[in-house]
Every structure is written in C-alpha cells, then in structure tokens.
Amino acid sequence: MPAPHVLDFVYVIVVLAGGVIAGFAPFVISDIFRPRTVNKKTMLTYECGMDPYGSAWDIRFGAAYYLYALIFLAFDVDILYLFPVAAAYDRVPGMQGVLELFLFVGILTMAIAYIWVKGVFTWAIKREEN
Amino acid sequence: MGDQERGKLGVHSYAAELQERLKRGEPGNLVVRDPGPLFQNKIADEIFNLCRANSLWPMTFGLACCAIEMMSLGMARFDISRFGSEVFRPSPRQSDLMIVAGTVNKKMASAVMTLYDQMPSPKWVIAMGNCAISGGPFAVEENYNVIEGVDKLIPVDVYVPGCPPRPEGLLEGILKLQEKISGVRHPFPQRKMSDAPSY
Numbered sequence: 177m178p179a180p181h182v183l184d185f186v187y188v189i190v191v192l193a194g195g196v197i198a199g200f201a202p203f204v205i206s207d208i209f210r211p212r213t214v215n216k217k218t219m220l221t222y223e224c225g226m227d228p229y230g231s232a233w234d235i236r237f238g239a240a241y242y243l244y245a246l247i248f249l250a251f252d253v254d255i256l257y258l259f260p261v262a263a264a265y266d267r268v269p270g271m272q273g274v275l276e277l278f279l280f281v282g283i284l285t286m287a288i289a290y291i292w293v294k295g296v297f298t299w300a301i302k303r304e305e306n
Numbered sequence: 307m308g309d310q311e312r313g314k315l316g317v318h319s320y321a322a323e324l325q326e327r328l329k330r331g332e333p334g335n336l337v338v339r340d341p342g343p344l345f346q347n348k349i350a351d352e353i354f355n356l357c358r359a360n361s362l363w364p365m366t367f368g369l370a371c372c373a374i375e376m377m378s379l380g381m382a383r384f385d386i387s388r389f390g391s392e393v394f395r396p397s398p399r400q401s402d403l404m405i406v407a408g409t410v411n412k413k414m415a416s417a418v419m420t421l422y423d424q425m426p427s428p429k430w431v432i433a434m435g436n437c438a439i440s441g442g443p444f445a446v447e448e449n450y451n452v453i454e455g456v457d458k459l460i461p462v463d464v465y466v467p468g469c470p471p472r473p474e475g476l477l478e479g480i481l482k483l484q485e486k487i488s489g490v491r492h493p494f495p496q497r498k499m500s501d502a503p504s505y
Contacts, residue, residue: 207344208343208344208345209343209344209345209346209350209354210343210426211340211342211343211427211428212339212340212341212342212343212344212427213337213339213340213427214337214338214339214340215336215337215338215422215423215424216323216336216338216423217320217419217420217423217424218338218423218424218426220420220423220424223397223398223399223421223424224417225416225417225418225420225421226318226417226420227318227319
C-alpha cells in the first residue's frame with residue numbers, strides 16, 4: 177500500500193487521463209466511422225464559394241500602421257508605470273498621492289501632445305498619381 | 307501582387323462545369339474520391355443516422371426572400387431548435403444541411419456548387435421555394451440568367467414548395483429529411499394535423 181499522498185496523485189492522474197480520453201475519443205470515433213467522400217473543391221482553402229487568387233504571403237500591409245503600434249506602446253507603458261503607484265498609494269497622505277499621480281500622468285501625456293503636434297494622427301494617403 | 311492576378315477574378319473556375327451541368331439537366335456524379343469509411347457496421351450506421359437526423363446543422367445561406375422565412379424559422383415563434391437544427395453554421399465545413407432558400411442565378415450558381423462541394427459528407431440539401439425547385443416565376447421564355455431548379459446543379463433531397471413557403475412548411479421539410487435519414491419520424495410521439503385539437 178503506497179503512502180496516502182501518492183494515492184492522491186494516482187487519483188489526479190486517473191482523472192487527467194479520463195479527461196484526455198473524453199477530449200480525444202470523439203475525434204477518433206468520428207474519424208473511424210465518417211464517410212470520406214471528396215468532391216472536386218472539398219479541399220479548397222477558402223470557404224465563401226469564391227475562387228481564391230494569389231498567395232497568402234502576398235498581403236501588403238500599410239507601413240504607416242507602425243505609428244499606431246508606437247502610440248499603443250506609449251500608452252501601455254503609461255499604464256505599466258501606474259502599477260507601482262497603485263501598490264504604494266496607501267503609504268502617502270491622500271492629497272499628495274493624487275497630486276503626484278496627476279503630475280506623473282500629465283508629464284507622460286505631453287508625449288502624446290508631442291506626437292499630435294508632429295502630425296502623426298493625420299493620415300496622409302501617399303498614392304502615386306498616374 | 308493581387309493586382310497582377312486580378313485577371314483571374316473574371317470567370318469562376320466552375321463556370322464551364324456549370325454550363326455542362328445545365329446542358330445535362332442534372333448534377334451527375336460529383337464524387338471525385340470515395341474510399342469509404344474505415345469501419346462500417348449496420349448498428350453503428352443506425353445509431354449515427356439517428357444522431358445525424360436529430361442534429362442537422364444548416365448552413366447560414368440565404369439567396370433571396372425565402373431566407374426571411376428561414377430566419378423566422380430560427381427565431382422564437384417557430385423555433386427550429388425544437389428539432390435539433392437551430393445551429394446555423396457560418397462555414398460549409400461545419401454544416402451538413404444546405405437550405406437553398408431562394409433564386410439561384412447563373413452568377414451565384416458557381417458559388418452554390420463550390421459551397422456544396424465544401425460541405426463534409428454526409429450532406430443533404432433542401433430546395434426551399436419555387437425558385438429553387440423549378441425557377442418559379444422566372445421559368446419563362448425571356449429568362450436569361452436564373453437556374454430553373456437547383457437540382458440541375460446539386461442533388462436535392464427535399465423540395466419545399468411555396469412562394470415563399472411558410473416557416474411551418476420548411477419545418478415539415480426538415481422533418482421529412484429527418485425521416486429520410488433515420489427512417490423514423492421525429493420527435494417520437496407526434497400527432498397528425500387532423501388529430502390536433504382545434505381552438
């Protein structure tokens with residue numbers, strides 16, 4: 177007779193195995209019994225009835241979107257720096273915490289103002305005129 | 307890159323096949339390859355057919371005004387889910403019932419054929435409404451682009467006539483299809499219309 181805590185692990189393993197079997201059994205059973213008829217377009221990738229054209233690697237993505245990625249990063253870091261503030265918020269007297277919080281966020285917001293003035297938010301469509 | 311290949315968009319790759327099927331007047335043999343199931347057993351087939359009949363998954367696929375009746379059937383008043391087929395799937399890969407709800411014209415026909423091909427078997431088709439059955443009001447001499455009957459393109463199991471059919475009509479069509487699949491009519495204790503109490 178193994179030690180009781182080993183027996184507990186055996187229970188866990190049995191339940192895990194049951195879970196895995198319950199998860200995969202439907203796939204296996206349906207794979208055994210399913211009819212495997214294939215029509216001319218059954219294996220086509222695209223599912224909306226239209227013909228696909230071109231390759232999936234040919235998608236061109238607007239390079240201007242990297243600006244949005246940078247702005248997102250800026251806001252994200254803003255939020256990140258607020259976590260220590262939240263952690264230490266109860267250690268300072270009330271009004272001081274609020275003021276310092278707003279001071280800090282205000283300075284960070286100036287970065288957004290800078291981006292705004294620089295004209296990042298205006299979307300310039302650069303298209304060659306023919 | 308897409309711009310260079312845009313020329314391919316002009317004609318659907320099924321256009322020639324469509325003309326052939328229309329000339330023949332029937333879909334013909336659509337199966338390219340059928341290795342058969344790995345294991346076949348009569349009792350297992352009966353059980354699976356019972357399950358299939360009671361959980362038909364129709365495709366979210368409406369071509370014309372009959373689709374409004376089909377949507378109505380999915381909603382609370384007629385409630386198709388009482389018969390296990392409320393799960394309208396947005397992808398042909400997940401559905402086994404195609405309700406051709408409406409007029410099939412020549413431009414859409416290739417798409418219908420492709421979608422039918424992409425459904426995994428076993429699959430069934432209900433032709434809903436007069437347009438899908440025979441062209442309906444479009445079956446006239448001047449008709450130039452309406453397919454007069456979707457059964458010229460894909461095999462149809464149940465025809466539901468009407469212009470459009472009432473949701474009860476489509477419901478009866480689904481019950482008929484269940485009868486066709488499993489051999490018994492569901493749900494089990496069911497009264498005939500003549501036995502129903504009159505109010």
